[in-house]
Amino acid sequence: MQIYxxxxxxxxxxxxLTANCAAFGKTDDSYSSNLLQQDKVAIAMPEPLEAETNAxxxxxxxxxxxxxxxxxxxxxxxxxxxxxxxxYVGVPYVWGGTTPDGFDxxxxxxxxxxxxxxxxxxxxxxxxxVGYPIGKNELYPGDLVxxxxxxxxxxxxxxxxxxxxxxxxxxxxxxxxxxxxxxxYFVERYxxxxxYY
Numbered sequence: 001m002q003i004y005x006x007x008x009x010x011x012x013x014x015x016x017l018t019a020n021c022a023a024f025g026k027t028d029d030s031y032s033s034n035l036l037q038q039d040k041v042a043i044a045m046p047e048p049l050e051a052e053t054n055a056x057x058x059x060x061x062x063x064x065x066x067x068x069x070x071x072x073x074x075x076x077x078x079x080x081x082x083x084x085x086x087x088y089v090g091v092p093y094v095w096g097g098t099t100p101d102g103f104d105x106x107x108x109x110x111x112x113x114x115x116x117x118x119x120x121x122x123x124x125x126x127x128x129x130v131g132y133p134i135g136k137n138e139l140y141p142g143d144l145v146x147x148x149x150x151x152x153x154x155x156x157x158x159x160x161x162x163x164x165x166x167x168x169x170x171x172x173x174x175x176x177x178x179x180x181x182x183x184x185y186f187v188e189r190y191x192x193x194x195x196y197y
Contacts, residue, residue, distance in 0.1 A: 039106025062127060077197045078142025085159040085167045087113045092177045095171040098122075105157045105169045106175060108142055112159060118196050128154035136181070139193055145181065147189040152189060 085108075094102025100113060106124040113120045120127050128146045139145070141162045146154040158168030158179065170177040179186060 020032070025080060026091075059081060074197055075140060078140050078195075081112060081116055081142035081197075082159065082161045084115050085161065088176050089167065090177070093174050093176070105168050108167075108169055109157050109159060113196065116197075120196065124157040125154045127157055128192065128194060131196050134193050134195050136190070136193060139181075140195075142195075142197065144194045144196070146191050146193065147186060149189055150190050156189070160193070 010184045019066075031170075042047050057069050087099060088103070088108065088111075091100055092102045095104050096107070097103045098107035100111075103111065105180065106120075106122060106127055108120060109127060110120045121130060124146065124187070127144060131144060134143060138162050141160060143160045145158050145166050147156040147158075148154065149156040156168065158166035160181075161178070164181050166181060167176055168179055170179065181187070181190065
C-alpha cells in the first residue's frame with residue numbers, strides 16, 4: 001500500500017514541476033531533470049497508518065497453528081462430514097436430486113458438505129476438478145471418491161466413511177447406500193479422491 005502512495009506523490013510532484021516549468025517559459029525537461037539530479041526535490045515517505053502497523057504487529061504476535069492441531073481439526077471435520085452423510089442412508093436416488101426428498105450422487109455430496117459450510121460445485125466432474133488430490137492410501141472419512149461410470153471422467157462420486165467404505169447414491173439399490181472401494185465394480189472405475197477441508 002505504501003509504495004502506491006509514494007508513486008502517486010512522485011507523479012503529482014512531476015506534474016506540478018512540469019506545470020511550473022511551463023509557467024516560467026521552460027519547455028524542455030532540462031529544468032526538472034536538473035532539479036531532480038541536484039536533490040532539490042525530495043519525496044517524503046509517509047508514515048504507516050496506525051491500523052496498518054497494528055495489523056502487522058498482530059500478525060507477528062499470533063502463533064502459527066501447530067500442524068498436528070490443524071490435522072486433528074481437519075480429522076474432526078472429516079468425521080463430522082461422514083457422520084452427517086450417514087444420516088441420509090436410505091434416502092431415495094433421484095436423478096438431479098439435491099434434497100433429502102431424493103439425491104443424485106453430486107447433489108448428495110453438495111448437500112452434506114453445505115451442512116458443514118463447504119460449498120461444492122453441483123456436478124461430480126467439477127467437484128473432482130476443485131478438490132485437493134489425495135492418494136487412495138491417504139483417504140480419511142469425509143473425503144470424496146470419484147469414479148468413471150456412465151460418462152468419461154468423473155461421473156460418479158461418494159463420501160468416504162472409513163474402513164474402505166463409502167456412501168453414494170446406488171442406482172441398483174435405488175437409494176443412498178454403503179459400498180466398498182475394493183469391490184470389483186468400483187476398483188475398475190475408481191479415478192481418484194479429493195479433500196475439501
